[in-house]
Amino acid sequence: MNTPNTSGSSLESQAAKFEVDISSRYRTDSIFKTLTWLAISIALLVLATLIVDVLFDGLPFVNWDFLTNFPSRKPERAGLLSALAGTIWVMVTVAVIAFPLGVGAGIFLEEFAEDNWFTRAIEININNLAGVPSIIYGLLGLQVFVRVFGPNGWFYELTLAIKESVYQLLVEAFGNNSMLLQWVYGLLTDADGQITGVDITGGRSIITGGLTLALLVLPIVIVSTRESLRAVPDSLRLAGFALGATRWQVVRDQIMPMAFPGVLTGTILALSRAIGETAPLITIGALTFISFLPENLQSPFTVLPIQIYNWVSRPQKDFHDLAAGGIIVLLVVLLVMNSTAVLLRNKLQKRF
Amino acid sequence: MNSEPTRNDSLWQPDRQASRTSEAIVRTIFGAFALVSVLTTIGIVGTLIFEMFEFFQEVPFWNFLTDDQWTPLFPTAEFGIFVLISATARTSTIAVAIALPLGLFAAIFLSEYAGPKTRQIVKPLLEVLAGIPSVVFGYFALLFVTPLLQSFIPILQGFNALSAGLVLGISITPLVASLSEDAIFAVPRSLRDGAYALGATKREAIVSVVLPAALSGIVSSIILAVSRAIGETMIVTLAAGQNPSLGLNPFVPIMTMTAFIVQVSLGDTPAGSLAYKTIFAVGMTLFLLTLVLNIFSFWFVRRFREKYD
Amino acid sequence: MVNESAQIATEPALRAENLNVYYGSTLAVREVNLKIPKNKVVAFIGPSGCGKSTVLRCFNRMNDLIPTARVTGTISFQGTNLYAPSVDPVELRRRIGMVFQKPNPFPKSIYNNIAFGARINGYKGDMDELVEMSLRRAAIWDEVKDKLQESGLALSGGQQQRLCIARAIAIAPEIILMDEPCSALDPISTLKVEELIHELKQQYTIVIVTHNMQQASRVSDLTAFYNAEALEGGSKVGYLVEYDRTTSIFHNPAEKATQDYVSGRFG
Numbered sequence: 001m002n003t004p005n006t007s008g009s010s011l012e013s014q015a016a017k018f019e020v021d022i023s024s025r026y027r028t029d030s031i032f033k034t035l036t037w038l039a040i041s042i043a044l045l046v047l048a049t050l051i052v053d054v055l056f057d058g059l060p061f062v063n064w065d066f067l068t069n070f071p072s073r074k075p076e077r078a079g080l081l082s083a084l085a086g087t088i089w090v091m092v093t094v095a096v097i098a099f100p101l102g103v104g105a106g107i108f109l110e111e112f113a114e115d116n117w118f119t120r121a122i123e124i125n126i127n128n129l130a131g132v133p134s135i136i137y138g139l140l141g142l143q144v145f146v147r148v149f150g151p152n153g154w155f156y157e158l159t160l161a162i163k164e165s166v167y168q169l170l171v172e173a174f175g176n177n178s179m180l181l182q183w184v185y186g187l188l189t190d191a192d193g194q195i196t197g198v199d200i201t202g203g204r205s206i207i208t209g210g211l212t213l214a215l216l217v218l219p220i221v222i223v224s225t226r227e228s229l230r231a232v233p234d235s236l237r238l239a240g241f242a243l244g245a246t247r248w249q250v251v252r253d254q255i256m257p258m259a260f261p262g263v264l265t266g267t268i269l270a271l272s273r274a275i276g277e278t279a280p281l282i283t284i285g286a287l288t289f290i291s292f293l294p295e296n297l298q299s300p301f302t303v304l305p306i307q308i309y310n311w312v313s314r315p316q317k318d319f320h321d322l323a324a325g326g327i328i329v330l331l332v333v334l335l336v337m338n339s340t341a342v343l344l345r346n347k348l349q350k351r352f
Numbered sequence: 353m354n355s356e357p358t359r360n361d362s363l364w365q366p367d368r369q370a371s372r373t374s375e376a377i378v379r380t381i382f383g384a385f386a387l388v389s390v391l392t393t394i395g396i397v398g399t400l401i402f403e404m405f406e407f408f409q410e411v412p413f414w415n416f417l418t419d420d421q422w423t424p425l426f427p428t429a430e431f432g433i434f435v436l437i438s439a440t441a442r443t444s445t446i447a448v449a450i451a452l453p454l455g456l457f458a459a460i461f462l463s464e465y466a467g468p469k470t471r472q473i474v475k476p477l478l479e480v481l482a483g484i485p486s487v488v489f490g491y492f493a494l495l496f497v498t499p500l501l502q503s504f505i506p507i508l509q510g511f512n513a514l515s516a517g518l519v520l521g522i523s524i525t526p527l528v529a530s531l532s533e534d535a536i537f538a539v540p541r542s543l544r545d546g547a548y549a550l551g552a553t554k555r556e557a558i559v560s561v562v563l564p565a566a567l568s569g570i571v572s573s574i575i576l577a578v579s580r581a582i583g584e585t586m587i588v589t590l591a592a593g594q595n596p597s598l599g600l601n602p603f604v605p606i607m608t609m610t611a612f613i614v615q616v617s618l619g620d621t622p623a624g625s626l627a628y629k630t631i632f633a634v635g636m637t638l639f640l641l642t643l644v645l646n647i648f649s650f651w652f653v654r655r656f657r658e659k660y661d
Numbered sequence: 662m663v664n665e666s667a668q669i670a671t672e673p674a675l676r677a678e679n680l681n682v683y684y685g686s687t688l689a690v691r692e693v694n695l696k697i698p699k700n701k702v703v704a705f706i707g708p709s710g711c712g713k714s715t716v717l718r719c720f721n722r723m724n725d726l727i728p729t730a731r732v733t734g735t736i737s738f739q740g741t742n743l744y745a746p747s748v749d750p751v752e753l754r755r756r757i758g759m760v761f762q763k764p765n766p767f768p769k770s771i772y773n774n775i776a777f778g779a780r781i782n783g784y785k786g787d788m789d790e791l792v793e794m795s796l797r798r799a800a801i802w803d804e805v806k807d808k809l810q811e812s813g814l815a816l817s818g819g820q821q822q823r824l825c826i827a828r829a830i831a832i833a834p835e836i837i838l839m840d841e842p843c844s845a846l847d848p849i850s851t852l853k854v855e856e857l858i859h860e861l862k863q864q865y866t867i868v869i870v871t872h873n874m875q876q877a878s879r880v881s882d883l884t885a886f887y888n889a890e891a892l893e894g895g896s897k898v899g900y901l902v903e904y905d906r907t908t909s910i911f912h913n914p915a916e917k918a919t920q921d922y923v924s925g926r927f928g
Contacts, residue, residue: 017786018779018833020551022752025781029555036465039457040474043529046522047481050492057495101385108382126389131576131646132639133583135610136396138617139635143399147623215392222389244366248375276485279585279610283617283631305487305586312491312590320495327488334483342476542765546825548726550778550832551755560777565768 054331058324066325070291071307075318080326082290083307086206087275087333089294090303093210094217094274099267101214102221106263109222110229111251130219138283141212146284150203160197163188167195202298204285209301212280217270224266228259261344268341272334278305304330400639403632410626416633422596422607424630425616431630433637435598439513439606443588444581446517446602447524451577454521455528456570462529463536464558482526490590493519498591511593511605520587524577531576535569536562568656575649579642585610609638672740674699674836674866675720679734682715682724688892690715690899693734695885697836702862704877704907705870707887708922712899713870716887717838719743720868721757722750738836755782758829762841764821766813766828771796771805774813774824778832791831799827800857819850826857830865837861839869843876855880874923877907884910886919 069079113119148154167188170181190196201208232255240250256263281303288310290302302310304326311323408416411431419432458478462471497515502508508515539562547557563570593605594615607615613631621627673696680693690712697703705713715724722743724730736743743753755778766774775792784791792809796802801823805816813824822842829837839858843851858867858880871877877884885904889897903910903919914920 017784018755019783019785020752020755021783022749025553025556025751029553032555032559033465036457036461039454040461040466043454043458043481043522043525044474044477047477047484049496050484050488053492053496054488101388104382104385105389108379108386112379112382113386122386122390125393127650128643128646129389129392131579131642132396133579133585133610133642135583135585135613136400136635136639139613139632140392140396140399142617143403143632144395215388218389218392222386246371246375248378249371272483276483276487278485278487279589279614282614285617288618305485308491309487309586309590312487312494320491323491327491330485330488334485338480338483540765542761542763543767545723545726545759545761546765546767546828547777548751549721549723549754549759549761550828551751551753551782552778553751553781556781560781561767 051331054324054327056324057321058326058328061322061325062328066322067329071289071310072291075316075322078311078319078322080304080307080329082293083302083304083326084329085293086286086290086301087303089206089297089299089301090209090213090281091271091275093206093297094214095267095271097210097214098217098221098270102218102267102270103225103263105218106222106225106229107251107256110226111247111255126219126222130223134216134277135279135283137212137216138280140215141208141280141284145201145208145211146203149200150208151199152197153199156197156199158197160195163195163197199298204287204300205298206294206301207297208284209281209286209303210297212284213274213277216277216280217274220270220273221267224269225259225263228262228266229255231262232258261347265341265344268337268344272337272341275303275333275337276305276330278303278309281306282309304333396639400632400636403629404636407626407629407633410629411633420598422598422612425627429626431633432598433634435596436607436609436612436634437637438598438600439592439596440582440588440608440610442513442600442602442606443517443520443584443592443608444578446514447521447581447584448574448578450518450521451524451528451581452574455525455573455577456532458525458529459532459536459570460558460563463533464554464562478526478529481522482530484523486523486584486586487590489519489523490586493587493591505603508603509593509605511591511595513592513602513604513606516588516590516592517602519591520581520584523584523587524580527580528573528577531573532566532570535566535573538569539565568653571656572649572653575645575652579645579649582645583610583638583642585614589614609634672699673697674738675868676737677716677719677734678737680716680719680736681733682712682719683731683733684727685729687896688898690887693901695901695904697866697868698883699866700862700864701882702858702867702869702880704881704884705868705887706872706874706877706884706922707899707902708889710897710899711887711889713885713887714840715899716901717840717868717870720836720838721754721759723754723759725750755832756834757836757838758832758834759838759840760822760825760829760842763845764818764825766816766821766824768812768814770810771813771816771824772809774828775831778828782832784832795827795831796824798830798861799823800853800860801827817850819846819853822846822850822854823857826854826861830861834865836866836868839867841870841872844872851876874911878911881907883907886910886914886916886922888918888922 066079067084068081069077070081071083072078109119109122113122146153150156167185170184174181188195201211236254236258237250240254241247245253286306287300287302288306290300294301308323308326308330311319311326314320416431416433419430420435421430422432422435423430462474466474493515494511497519498508498510498512501515505514543561543565544557547561552560588608589611592608592611594607594611595605596607596612597604612634616627616631619627621631675697677693677695680690681688682690693712693716705717707713718724719732719736720738720743724732732744738753738757741748767777769777772792775795776788779788779791793802793806796805801820804820805824808815813821816824822845826837826842843854846854855876858869861867862882869877869880883904884907886902887899888902889899891897903914903916905915909915910919911923914923
């Protein structure tokens with residue numbers, strides 16, 4: 001070396017200064033490995049304990065009566081019927097809203113949107129929404145769907161005022177007894193002959209719960225749609241374009257059929273997230289004690305997790321065991337949904 | 353008969369106008385769908401700001417920050433938000449103290465030590481743990497963990513921060529594990545090889561080279577877990593109680609921010625009442641806390657992510 | 662064929678005998694026999710898939726890290742078989758260093774890139790001194806002495822590779838293995854690394870795998886030419902064709918395949 005430093009030769013003599021205490025290092029290694037093993041074991045042990053505990057307490061209560069009875073103040077007669085029905089109603093609503101919205105948005109962002117600030121803003125926004133606590137969505141639902149679009153809400157008052165002024169205008173223009181007025185009056189009034197505003201959600205109803213949960217899981221559907229679309233090889237798109245197809249024709253006929261199992265898997269996983277949500281539904285004011293079945297989207301409702309919450313928060317042991325029974329039913333529903341999703345995912349992996 | 357596809361133009365008349373129209377319609381509709389997420393954000397922020405503003409018309413901001421009681425439903429109402437924050441801090445701290453080591457070590461186990469067969473069994477089980485609804489964890493914390501702990505800690509009350517925090521920690525462990533594992537997995541092989549070639553043992557390679565290289569992903573997974581712990585509702589509502597108390601004691605009943613929102617929602621609170629506005633003020637505090645964490649995590653990943661090509 | 666006379670009579674640094682490497686049940690390299698003499702630069706050349714990197718990775722047991730890899734035969738290092746049960750690969754790698762194809766500095770400061778290996782191997786000397794010595798030895802000291810606390814990833818590709826060489830030197834190995842160390846570098850950086858190899862052979866035995874035949878002829882004293890032959894079922898197995906003084910390999914090879922390869926007719 002042409003540096004004045006003579007360290008070159010001394011470097012080799014450094015070898016003597018290494019004291020490789022290999023056995024103590026290996027001992028630390030095996031402790032470390034044991035710790036990692038212990039961590040995963042603790043997590044899985046807790047899972048096993050939880051399931052055994054629930055089964056032990058709840059299994060004696062799970063029978064046909066439990067599934068077909070309404071809740072009751074007497075534990076031995078209490079059942080899950082209204083909660084099960086409510087869960088099904090709400091989940092169908094969530095699916096009907098979140099699936100088209102999420103898949104459409106996913107297709108737009110992945111296939112149509114150019115890479116500009118607007119698209120990026122939407123992406124960042126979706127990421128941020130995924131980090132918002134679910135109870136905040138409950139507050140949104142409470143304010144917007146219960147208050148603004150519910151009975152006697154802002155939207156109700158607005159539509160009422162519009163209807164009344166339309167009626168007044170017609171009265172002034174055509175007099176009280178014209179044929180036209182009779183006809184319009186029929187349109188503006190409800191069954192009791194009163195002019196009313198428009199109540200879209202019916203307040204603390206199934207549609208409110210469905211909309212709230214749909215907004216909550218929308219980011220999951222969008223993200224999984226985009227991932228499934230991205231997994232379709234670009235060569236397929238190019239092949240479609242080369243045949244003179246428009247972008248939408250390519251997406252509809254070539255890409256979506258390939259991506260569909262993945263999209264469906266993502267949607268099912270999103271629904272299984274929604275099915276276990278409790279906090280946002282309590283916040284919008286879903287009832288905890290219901291002894292009738294929902295009739296339409298504006299009916300009041302309860303769902304499985306809320307029924308479970310209600311039973312857990314009572315002081316009597318019998319209700320706690322009922323809660324365990326409810327948990328078993330909820331977990332079975334989740335298990336069925338997740339297995340479906342896993343089966344679909346495996347099928348998808350085979351196709352590529 | 354001609355054996356080739358014909359080039360006769362009269363037979364090729366695609367309806368270009370129709371495809372262009374349907375393309376434009378689809379684009380517009382799907383673009384509008386994408387905007388729903390923006391509207392959601394606007395709805396959340398708008399709602400929270402509007403009601404919070406109303407709230408501060410009635411309650412001085414200074415009292416919100418400095419009162420040492422939280423009694424909004426009492427005739428002599430006090431609004432010390434730190435009473436609730438101290439409760440959320442207690443459950444979240446315990447939760448992260450559990451989830452950080454468990455999740456990180458589990459991630460290391462899965463990515464570095466587990467064989468393919470073990471992974472195939474353990475990963476789906478962790479997904480099962482991640483998919484357990486929080487109300488189920490709440491049941492477990494209140495009716496299994498608390499009685500169990502009480503046999504060791506006699507002063508532990510029926511509702512307490514400790515059980516809630518422990519179970520909350522278990523519930524966010526899969527999140528830390530799976531995100532950290534992704535980050536560890538992304539560390540290129542060449543770095544590990546570099547460490548091994550210098551005479552590192554497996555643990556030395558992991559601790560000194562792989563984990564630092566995956567740091568940004570690991571930190572962001574932890575921040576996400578913290579934000580999940582702060583916003584979690586059912587476990588703390590069921591197991592930690594409904595009793596606002598300022599302090600650090602994990603053995604007594606407490607009331608977190610989320611538990612307060614649930615408590616008010618369960619009662620019949622008319623819109624426009626002070627109690628109604630209060631839950632939005634608490635919601636805003638919660639939202640801001642998680643937003644700050646999300647932004648910090650975003651910034652941290654940007655700032656500290658190493659780029660390997 | 663292997664020219665015995667080319668291999669200096671003194672005890673070689675490494676001696677491979679009947680070395681076979683398997684991945685799973687497929688044989689990847691068969692029956693390699695060669696001696697690496699002390700303080701020489703030995704180049705491994707040959708077409709892709711001929712197993713030259715695989716053989717190199719046997720010398721510090723990096724193949725141990727691939728679960729399916731299996732090695733038979735012996736490699737003697739100072740009189741013991743590297744693959745004997747008593748030999749610990751971690752300890753071995755302290756004494757046989759390695760530089761990789763792509764520069765792979767750790768995402769740490771330049772200083773800690775060097776100090777890492779020394780720390781884990783229980784170095785008892787002065788760390789600052791060792792870092793400076795190693796960086797000087799790798800001819801990169803002048804370029805980095807003012808930014809020792811900056812990230813190793815902030816350096817250029819050529820500097821990163823010299824940093825990796827410095828990192829390997831810092832743990833005072835006897836042999837340095839280089840796996841295509843210049844293939845990711847520009848010509849000027851390549852030249853610097855080649856000069857460095859010249860300097861280093863005073864103190865170290867160097868085995869270098871290279872795709873670049875000019876490089877082999879410039880830096881090495883001895884050259885081993887590997888080739889691959891196709892087996893039934895489509896897999897390929899590598900083997901050592903010829904091993905001799907570099908000048909002989911390039912100007913007067915004994916085998917036709919070597920002649921064809923060094924004159925650019927295949928590979």
